[in-house]
Amino acid sequence: MSSRNEFDILLRKKLREEEFEYDPESWQRLSQLMPPSSGSLNRNKRWLLFTSSAAVIGMALSVFFFFKFVENRPAQMDQLAQNKQPAAGKGTQNGVSPEYHKVIVENEPERYAQSAGNLPVTRKEYTPVVPAETNSNEEALGSAQHVAILPPAAQSPAQPDDETGDKGSGLKDEDIVVIPKEEVQAAQQLMGRDPAAAPEWGYDSYKTGSRNANVTSVGLGGGMSYGNLNAGYAIGVSARTKIAGDFFVDGTVAMLYNNNTSNTAINNGPSLNDDDYKFSRPGSFAQTVAAPAISPIQRLYYVQFNPSVGYQLDPNIAFSVGGDFQQMLNKNEEVVLQASNQAKILPNFDIGLTTKSEFSITPNIQAGLVYREGLNNLIKSEHSRYVNRRYIQVQFKYNLPVSGQK
Amino acid sequence: MSDYIEHDIIEGCRRNKRQQQEQLYKKYYSLFLKLCARYARDMHDAEQLMQDSFLKIFNHIGDYSGKGSFEGWMRRIVVNTCLDYLKSKYLKNAMQLYFPNEIHESMTFKVANHAVEKMAMRDILKVVQTLPPMSRAVFNLFVFEGYSHKEIANMLHISEGTSQWHVNNARKNLQQKIKDNKLIETKML
Numbered sequence: 001m002s003s004r005n006e007f008d009i010l011l012r013k014k015l016r017e018e019e020f021e022y023d024p025e026s027w028q029r030l031s032q033l034m035p036p037s038s039g040s041l042n043r044n045k046r047w048l049l050f051t052s053s054a055a056v057i058g059m060a061l062s063v064f065f066f067f068k069f070v071e072n073r074p075a076q077m078d079q080l081a082q083n084k085q086p087a088a089g090k091g092t093q094n095g096v097s098p099e100y101h102k103v104i105v106e107n108e109p110e111r112y113a114q115s116a117g118n119l120p121v122t123r124k125e126y127t128p129v130v131p132a133e134t135n136s137n138e139e140a141l142g143s144a145q146h147v148a149i150l151p152p153a154a155q156s157p158a159q160p161d162d163e164t165g166d167k168g169s170g171l172k173d174e175d176i177v178v179i180p181k182e183e184v185q186a187a188q189q190l191m192g193r194d195p196a197a198a199p200e201w202g203y204d205s206y207k208t209g210s211r212n213a214n215v216t217s218v219g220l221g222g223g224m225s226y227g228n229l230n231a232g233y234a235i236g237v238s239a240r241t242k243i244a245g246d247f248f249v250d251g252t253v254a255m256l257y258n259n260n261t262s263n264t265a266i267n268n269g270p271s272l273n274d275d276d277y278k279f280s281r282p283g284s285f286a287q288t289v290a291a292p293a294i295s296p297i298q299r300l301y302y303v304q305f306n307p308s309v310g311y312q313l314d315p316n317i318a319f320s321v322g323g324d325f326q327q328m329l330n331k332n333e334e335v336v337l338q339a340s341n342q343a344k345i346l347p348n349f350d351i352g353l354t355t356k357s358e359f360s361i362t363p364n365i366q367a368g369l370v371y372r373e374g375l376n377n378l379i380k381s382e383h384s385r386y387v388n389r390r391y392i393q394v395q396f397k398y399n400l401p402v403s404g405q406k
Numbered sequence: 407m408s409d410y411i412e413h414d415i416i417e418g419c420r421r422n423k424r425q426q427q428e429q430l431y432k433k434y435y436s437l438f439l440k441l442c443a444r445y446a447r448d449m450h451d452a453e454q455l456m457q458d459s460f461l462k463i464f465n466h467i468g469d470y471s472g473k474g475s476f477e478g479w480m481r482r483i484v485v486n487t488c489l490d491y492l493k494s495k496y497l498k499n500a501m502q503l504y505f506p507n508e509i510h511e512s513m514t515f516k517v518a519n520h521a522v523e524k525m526a527m528r529d530i531l532k533v534v535q536t537l538p539p540m541s542r543a544v545f546n547l548f549v550f551e552g553y554s555h556k557e558i559a560n561m562l563h564i565s566e567g568t569s570q571w572h573v574n575n576a577r578k579n580l581q582q583k584i585k586d587n588k589l590i591e592t593k594m595l
Binding site for chain 2: 002003005006007008010011012014015016017019020021022023026027029030031033035037387
């Protein structure tokens with residue numbers, strides 16, 4: 001029930017005639033008082049899930065490859081022993097064949113003490129191997145002046161294939177090849193190892209199947225990308241260097257060309273107003289309802305810097321994660337895209353995150369798959385104003401080693 | 407605001423989506439700022455009242471059942487926020503038992519109407535803000551919010567007669583001040 005007083009009516013009329021101009025800063029002040037948006041909460045939850053998953057996967061891979069290395073150490077020891085022929089007159093005189101591949105270094109006796117038949121012994125002090133109940137030869141380890149090469153049959157007490165039928169006691173004097181310790185140490189020094197240190201079962205056993213056996217390399221490559229609002233091409237140079245173990249750092253500088261032609265064509269369907277047949281643009285669908293058009297095709301050029309940290313999973317496979325920074329070159333102002341009744345901005349300086357998996361086709365040629373996610377909306381506080389330049393990129397690189405193996 | 411868009415905004419606000427909240431704030435910014443300005447003593451307090459009102463709206467939007475106008479639902483929250491403000495600050499003695507400053511009605515009425523026609527909205531609001539707090543509250547509830555004297559009496563714990571007195575008193579005060587402003591402007595010219 002409104003007052004019918006003339007003065008009251010006039011007051012109401014006057015207050016309805018004018019409006020206050022909207023002040024965006026008042027919204028900023030209010031939004032700071034409000035609890036976090038569920039959008040940002042979801043975003044934070046997604047990031048938490050992503051980083052947690054990445055951490056779990058990373059840990060699982062680390063554990064897996066750690067145990068794989070541990071398993072492969074005997075095999076790698078075999079490989080080393082194959083590469084080192086026993087000294088002339090030692091072993092060959094006894095007709096020892098190259099299958100004898102176990103080199104036992106004196107300074108790791110405890111590792112072999114647990115399995116019968118692997119006890120390093122001197123030639124003179126050798127006694128037939130006894131199953132694991134006794135460690136009678138352990139005392140001999142401390143004073144051994146020589147290392148013994150034992151046949152594989154001597155490694156396990158449970159091998160019943162000895163001709164004599166003894167379990168693990170098939171060693172004979174002529175089966176043992178003895179190398180002076182000094183020769184073993186000299187061989188280790190040649191390989192660049194400290195003789196007093198435990199053997200390293202890492203890159204040294206890698207062959208040249210992958211360029212990543214080299215410490216530093218540079219590469220030239222290019223790629224094609226396809227994403228949510230853009231497609232494009234890239235060409236650039238990269239440099240990679242090992243930092244520790246299987247970890248490496250990689251840096252890429254590239255030029256990118258981006259356009260949203262395909263998305264514009266798909267979204268600008270034929271008009272429904274005319275009865276006449278309308279030619280649709282290539283790549284669009286005739287049955288597409290005329291949606292609000294994406295703004296005109298944008299051809300954008302970026303310079304990209306992509307530093308990353310990676311891990312060599314395999315001689316031919318590497319995985320890396322890093323930041324991605326792209327600066328738009330051909331436009332100084334922000335480019336606004338109108339899509340689905342919403343305006344978004346293509347960032348002038350775009351910050352993102354990349355994950356990359358690479359496969360070595362040949363020692364010098366690599367193929368890679370990159371996924372990029374834009375981070376501007378997460379980093380900046382303008383409430384999802386920016387286009388998330390998310391894309392997948394297929395890359396090919398030609399690599400040149402700069403420095404050799406360690 | 408069309409029903410379709412209003413529904414989206416309400417749903418978005420229920421889910422605490424910042425974008426929809428901002429849309430709602432922007433849409434009703436002017437309307438509710440004018441409302442709050444009529445109850446506050448200055449524009450700074452008015453904006454503060456408006457922000458407090460929107461906080462309550464966003465916090466309690468889940469309580470909106472969908473029945474009745476959404477704007478009317480929000481408006482009640484804003485008015486109640488303004489009344490709470492007045493009660494806490496100025497209306498501790500809600501029952502005014504005396505009727506000070508009775509102004510005789512003369513030519514003031516006609517002069518005021520003519521002057522109001524030429525006044526800007528902000529100036530009218532400034533004049534309203536000069537009213538005594540209780541008269542201001544009752545006048546706003548009666549003239550702008552459309553409450554009856556009985557409803558106002560229940561809300562403010564006063565009698566219907568007191569409510570009527572405050573409306574008349576406010577009206578006369580406003581007319582006098584508008585006339586005084588016009589005289590000042592005339593002298594300045």
